[in-house]
Amino acid sequence: MSKDISIKNGANLALTGVASKEIKIAKDSSTVAIYPDDFFSLIPRMIVREGDRLKLGDPIFYDKNDEKIVIVSPASGIIKSIDRGEKRKILKVVIDVDGDEKVRHEINETLTKEKILSLLLASGSWPYIRQRPYNIIARTDKMPKAIFVSTHSTAPYDVDYDFLIKERLNDFQKGINVMSKIIGKPVTLTSSANKESIFSNINNVDIININGKHPSGNVSFQINKINPINMGEVIWVINPEDIANIGSFFNTGNFNPTRTVAVSGSSVKNPKYYKSQIGGKISSILSESDISNYKGNRYINGDPLTGNKVDFDGYIGYYNNIFSVIEEGNQYRMFGWLPFKDNHIPSFSRTSFSWLFSKNKKFNTNLNGEERAIVVTGEMEKFFPMDIYPMQLLKACMMQDIEKMEQLGIYEVIPEDFGLIDYSNTSKIEAQEIIKDGIQLMLKEVG
Amino acid sequence: MSFIRKNLDKIKKPFEKGGKLEKFYPAFDAFETFLFVPNHTTKSGAHIRDAVDLKRTMVTVIIALIPALIYGIYNTGYQYFIQSGLDFTFLDAFLHGSYKILPMIAVSYAVGLAIEFGFAVYRGHQVNEGYLVTGLLIPMIMPVDMPLWMLAISVIFAVLIGKEAFGGTGMNILNPALTARAFAFFAYPTYMSGDKVWVSEASNIDGISGETILGALAGGQNIDYSSVQMFWGSIPGSIAETSTLFVLIGAVMLLYTGVASWRIMLGSLIGASFVGFLFNLWGANELMSFEWYNHLIVGGFAFGIVFMATDPVSAAQTQRGKWIYGLLIGALCILIRVFNPAYPEGVMLAILLMNVFAPTIDHYVIQSNINKRRKRWEKIKIQTV
Numbered sequence: 001m002s003k004d005i006s007i008k009n010g011a012n013l014a015l016t017g018v019a020s021k022e023i024k025i026a027k028d029s030s031t032v033a034i035y036p037d038d039f040f041s042l043i044p045r046m047i048v049r050e051g052d053r054l055k056l057g058d059p060i061f062y063d064k065n066d067e068k069i070v071i072v073s074p075a076s077g078i079i080k081s082i083d084r085g086e087k088r089k090i091l092k093v094v095i096d097v098d099g100d101e102k103v104r105h106e107i108n109e110t111l112t113k114e115k116i117l118s119l120l121l122a123s124g125s126w127p128y129i130r131q132r133p134y135n136i137i138a139r140t141d142k143m144p145k146a147i148f149v150s151t152h153s154t155a156p157y158d159v160d161y162d163f164l165i166k167e168r169l170n171d172f173q174k175g176i177n178v179m180s181k182i183i184g185k186p187v188t189l190t191s192s193a194n195k196e197s198i199f200s201n202i203n204n205v206d207i208i209n210i211n212g213k214h215p216s217g218n219v220s221f222q223i224n225k226i227n228p229i230n231m232g233e234v235i236w237v238i239n240p241e242d243i244a245n246i247g248s249f250f251n252t253g254n255f256n257p258t259r260t261v262a263v264s265g266s267s268v269k270n271p272k273y274y275k276s277q278i279g280g281k282i283s284s285i286l287s288e289s290d291i292s293n294y295k296g297n298r299y300i301n302g303d304p305l306t307g308n309k310v311d312f313d314g315y316i317g318y319y320n321n322i323f324s325v326i327e328e329g330n331q332y333r334m335f336g337w338l339p340f341k342d343n344h345i346p347s348f349s350r351t352s353f354s355w356l357f358s359k360n361k362k363f364n365t366n367l368n369g370e371e372r373a374i375v376v377t378g379e380m381e382k383f384f385p386m387d388i389y390p391m392q393l394l395k396a397c398m399m400q401d402i403e404k405m406e407q408l409g410i411y412e413v414i415p416e417d418f419g420l421i422d423y424s425n426t427s428k429i430e431a432q433e434i435i436k437d438g439i440q441l442m443l444k445e446v447g
Numbered sequence: 448m449s450f451i452r453k454n455l456d457k458i459k460k461p462f463e464k465g466g467k468l469e470k471f472y473p474a475f476d477a478f479e480t481f482l483f484v485p486n487h488t489t490k491s492g493a494h495i496r497d498a499v500d501l502k503r504t505m506v507t508v509i510i511a512l513i514p515a516l517i518y519g520i521y522n523t524g525y526q527y528f529i530q531s532g533l534d535f536t537f538l539d540a541f542l543h544g545s546y547k548i549l550p551m552i553a554v555s556y557a558v559g560l561a562i563e564f565g566f567a568v569y570r571g572h573q574v575n576e577g578y579l580v581t582g583l584l585i586p587m588i589m590p591v592d593m594p595l596w597m598l599a600i601s602v603i604f605a606v607l608i609g610k611e612a613f614g615g616t617g618m619n620i621l622n623p624a625l626t627a628r629a630f631a632f633f634a635y636p637t638y639m640s641g642d643k644v645w646v647s648e649a650s651n652i653d654g655i656s657g658e659t660i661l662g663a664l665a666g667g668q669n670i671d672y673s674s675v676q677m678f679w680g681s682i683p684g685s686i687a688e689t690s691t692l693f694v695l696i697g698a699v700m701l702l703y704t705g706v707a708s709w710r711i712m713l714g715s716l717i718g719a720s721f722v723g724f725l726f727n728l729w730g731a732n733e734l735m736s737f738e739w740y741n742h743l744i745v746g747g748f749a750f751g752i753v754f755m756a757t758d759p760v761s762a763a764q765t766q767r768g769k770w771i772y773g774l775l776i777g778a779l780c781i782l783i784r785v786f787n788p789a790y791p792e793g794v795m796l797a798i799l800l801m802n803v804f805a806p807t808i809d810h811y812v813i814q815s816n817i818n819k820r821r822k823r824w825e826k827i828k829i830q831t832v
Contacts, residue, residue, distance in 0.1 A: 335482070339503050367488060373575060426504050
């Protein structure tokens with residue numbers, strides 16, 4: 001069963017340095033690490049201490065908000081360090097990789113819903129499931145009304161999931177099967193319209209073909225069109241590769257931390273895909289010789305609109321299938337504010353002739369201006385194809401007006417949906433930060 | 448460039464944190480960012496940003512104003528020489544206009560920016576670019592013979608009461624430039640209306656009758672200007688409002704760049720045409736039977752809807768709200784013109800009135816969105832119970 005929907009409005013950012021369709025196996029990491037910040041609003045409580053020996057799949061910490069949720073080690077080895085920042089906040093947990101021991105779980109042939117749920121939790125595969133509202137790891141006390149898996153990706157340096165999952169269709173099907181068992185109905189699988197897809201032969205799914213520019217690949221916009229979230233409802237969202245990882249767990253009994261990343265960016269000499277793992281060292285997928293001017297770049301776990309900045313000697317994030325490298329833009333531009341000047345800098349605005357220039361553009365991290373009061377109106381709606389007023393919602397979040405936020409649709413959005421607004425708005429408003437704070441407030445006050 | 452940059456970095460030292468002049472950093476920053484787009488990189492949120500910023504947007508509006516301003520300068524001289532019967536060349540007219548108008552622009556910017564800088568230093572925030580546009584708009588919509596001190600007081604009132612009292616750029620309810628004009632209009636009525644203020648030096652020279660078209664109509668007189676003259680703008684009026692043609696050139700720039708809302712402009716046009724047309728059908732007096740299309744090209748209507756009604760801060764902010772806001776401005780403008788002979792020009796009051804109602808319009812538009820969502824929630828609740 002499949003149907004087509006169109007998501008109007010939005011725009012694709014064509015950046016130079018898209019990964020070519022070629023997968024390389026990453027070098028082995030000597031250390032791996034987990035960043036607790038990858039899990040929105042999770043408060044880590046450590047189970048292990050420095051020096052402890054772990055197998056792959058042994059728990060490292062649990063979530064204070066929901067103690068059943070554990071994050072497990074993506075490799076076997078010894079805890080090297082637990083790095084803390086201000087107020088003893090845990091920044092990352094680093095593990096020295098050693099040996100190849102894995103925690104094995106018995107998987108019976110007859111999988112009931114309860115059995116599946118408890119295995120997901122015990123194996124550490126549960127954090128692959130994130131829930132809407134809020135984009136947090138799925139709470140264990142509330143079952144979803146639907147499960148969404150999106151293979152339609154539109155973010156800059158978007159990943160081709162057909163290419164990425166091609167070799168793992170068996171695991172993917174298994175993952176879909178167990179998930180659909182949990183909700184007792186097919187999983188909602190979205191894919192790009194007008195494209196032959198390997199996913200059309202997957203069973204236990206409702207396939208919905210999406211037609212649209214960025215941000216139609218963001219699941220929030222798809223949910224809003226297909227099965228909108230209401231107050232009190234929950235929807236689970238799982239990345240395609242994580243569905244395969246979950247499937248792999250149910251096929252083998254071992255937690256699978258595979259993470260394939262499209263190493264992309266204008267500064268990368270030969271951008272391509274690397275098969276690595278969660279928490280793998282960045283130097284295992286990129287060496288200094290692979291990038292031009294490696295000190296003058298920004299390294300991002302994720303795409304340039306929504307990713308997290310990371311140091312070159314850092315680690316791959318928990319969820320991202322994209323790793324971007326773009327030039328830092330810390331230079332001055334004389335009279336750069338004049339309209340129609342500096343047309344090499346990409347712009348959606350018609351105050352620049354950048355649209356005349358080559359289609360694939362080079363971006364850097366310059367703010368291209370300074371933060372100002374919100375003056376221009378109507379520009380955010382162009383990049384927000386949802387029946388929600390983005391500017392008014394942002395203002396409600398800034399005022400911490402919970403009732404207004406609720407009324408204006410805070411349950412239906414997550415920070416990444418405002419990535420394009422961050423990028424395009426004239427006043428350089430940090431929309432994603434504002435929404436993030438707003439959601440934190442909702443979690444604290446409403447739960 | 449690097450020479451200027453180096454020197455600027457040297458001068459910058461005392462203004463930076465811990466320096467002697469730290470307090471005046473916002474003022475220095477305003478000059479620095481005028482010369483250079485800063486080297487700031489993204490700290491949070493999206494790592495890449497569009498080239499557009501508020502400076503660029505505001506400067507686009509200024510560029511769009513220039514054709515109307517230049518014609519306004521010329522027309523000031525033209526009206527003066529025509530009415531006084533002297534021989535003149537294009538240059539004479541232009542020089543006379545410049546002599547009158549450039550000091551007004553200088554006073555407007557000097558006074559307004561001084562207040563803006565003062566507030567920026569006092570509040571410790573950056574100088575916003577909003578006044579760059581307001582400062583040019585204010586002299587452009589005043590009568591040419593307005594004394595400079597009056598202009599200065601109007602500017603002070605507009606910036607202090609109209610804008611800073613509400614929290615500065617982006618927070619004001621009323622369009623600051625129109626606030627200045629409305630202040631002058633009610634505080635110094637003899638300098639703002641009548642038949643002696645619209646032509647340069649009219650009050651000093653006998654025999655000049657510089658009545659505006661709308662003023663003449665309101666007084667029950669006939670007018671002897673053709674539609675072409677009205678469209679071209681060789682008529683008496685506030686400095687830069689007379690030429691529909693040059694205002695339209697600005698409008699094209701604003702619409703092409705997307706800086707101004709086409710919904711507001713088109714809405715106003717439709718509203719005014721419709722109400723004007725209705726009055727034509729009625730036709731009880733001179734003003735009512737004044738052709739609806741002529742209403743669109745006389746007075747400040749074109750200038751008002753292109754440059755003032757579209758001010759995004761004081762206009763409605765939702766797409767649907769912009770339509771309603773525009774339609775009502777157009778309709779109200781003609782209503783005021785026709786029904787209230789004391790205010791022959793209705794566009795200023797129409798826009799100010801709708802500025803006040805814009806948040807209400809938005810409120811209802813947004814409320815309908817909220818209700819739609821709530822209905823969806825309630826439907827689910829009923830199903831699950």
